[in-house]
Amino acid sequence: xxxxxxxxxxxxxxxxxxxxxxxxxxxxxxxxxxxxxxxxxxxxxxxxxxxxxxxxxxxxxxxxxxxxxxxxxxxxxxxxxxxxxxxxxxxxxxxxxxxxxxxxxxxxxxxxxxxxxxxxxxxxxxxxxxxxxxxxxxxxxxxxxxxxxxxxxxxxxxxxxxxxxxxxxxxxxxxxxxxxxxxxxxxxxxxxxxxxxxxxxxxxxxxxxxxxxxxxxxxxxxxxxxxxxxxxxxxxxxxxxxxxxxxxxxxxxxxxxxxxxxxxxxxxxxxxxxxxxxxxxxxxxx
Numbered sequence: 644x645x646x647x648x649x650x651x652x653x654x655x656x657x658x659x660x661x662x663x664x665x666x667x668x669x670x671x672x673x674x675x676x677x678x679x680x681x682x683x684x685x686x687x688x689x690x691x692x693x694x695x696x697x698x699x700x701x702x703x704x705x706x707x708x709x710x711x712x713x714x715x716x717x718x719x720x721x722x723x724x725x726x727x728x729x730x731x732x733x734x735x736x737x738x739x740x741x742x743x744x745x746x747x748x749x750x751x752x753x754x755x756x757x758x759x760x761x762x763x764x765x766x767x768x769x770x771x772x773x774x775x776x777x778x779x780x781x782x783x784x785x786x787x788x789x790x791x792x793x794x795x796x797x798x799x800x801x802x803x804x805x806x807x808x809x810x811x812x813x814x815x816x817x818x819x820x821x822x823x824x825x826x827x828x829x830x831x832x833x834x835x836x837x838x839x840x841x842x843x844x845x846x847x848x849x850x851x852x853x854x855x856x857x858x859x860x861x862x863x864x865x866x867x868x869x870x871x872x873x874x875x876x877x878x879x880x881x882x883x884x885x886x887x888x889x890x891x892x893x894x895x896x897x898x899x900x901x902x903x904x905x906x907x908x909x910x911x912x913x914x915x916x917x918x919x920x921x922x923x924x925x926x927x928x929x
Contacts, residue, residue, distance in 0.1 A: 656743040656794040656837075657885060659684030660712070664735050664742045666722055666779055667749035669696040671848035672798065674703075675878035676746060681707055683882075686714045688735035688742070690728075690779070691749065694719040714739060722749045722775030723767070732782035741786035744885070746796040747776040752813040752850060754858045765812045772816035777823065784836075791835035794885060797824045798841045801898055804905045808916055809862030828890060841881055841892045842902055845871045861920045870895060 667673035668689030697717040720731035750772045787793035803817030824840035884892030893899045
């Protein structure tokens with residue numbers, strides 16, 4: 644059996660007329676990344692659950708195309724449903740060919756107190772964030788392997804590096820993506836496929852706005868000092884990280900430090916979190 648060779652050193656997954664598949668591409672980081680790749684002349688396939696949001700995103704992107712030859716396809720699918728995820732990826736490949744990029748942005752977060760959250764929230768979060776990513780990777784992989792080239796970018800979170808109070812459904816799903824990316828990196832490298840993982844900080848998106856509606860007060864206090872990035876800023880860092888062949892892509896100093904030193908910082912962070920929780924639960928008497 645002949646082993647597929649690794650991609651040439653000059654392989655660039657971001658180039659005119661190449662194909663990028665983006666899950667969660669109708670809003671937030673996914674749509675912002677699509678805008679960046681569109682400017683590079685790429686063809687796009689966007690996958691998301693809401694057909695109306697997808698169509699609105701497509702129309703917005705159509706107006707920003709670099710040339711009329713660029714194609715923007717949309718596929719309405721719930722990536723937590725394996726059949727829907729596989730059908731969407733297969734349809735995208737049938738239309739525009741093997742992807743040079745697969746970026747899995749689709750995800751949800753529903754913060755709250757562990758014992759108050761319905762078990763269905765935990766199941767849905769893992770189904771979308773982890774299995775939705777896994778299903779799309781497995782669906783795209785045969786075409787990428789046949790092409791002996793491509794790059795997969797899994798979108799995790801700073802909450803995939805350190806457990807965060809109030810995010811018990813979300814953090815495990817993002818930790819799981821880290822394990823998947825680290826495991827896949829070495830396995831796919833001989834096939835000519837690169838793997839990266841993005842650890843975005845808090846990002847100004849509709850998802851963050853929804854999270855703020857259910858965040859416990861303790862969580863609000865813990866995250867209050869964290870810098871909030873724009874979706875465009877994260878997308879620009881993501882594209883730069885792809886071009887620089889980074890495995891871990893970390894927007895901003897906070898994420899860079901957390902990625903490199905999270906195990907060492909965990910005791911200090913836990914003490915800091917505990918102090919904030921204590922102050923919320925037991926405010927000083929006036």
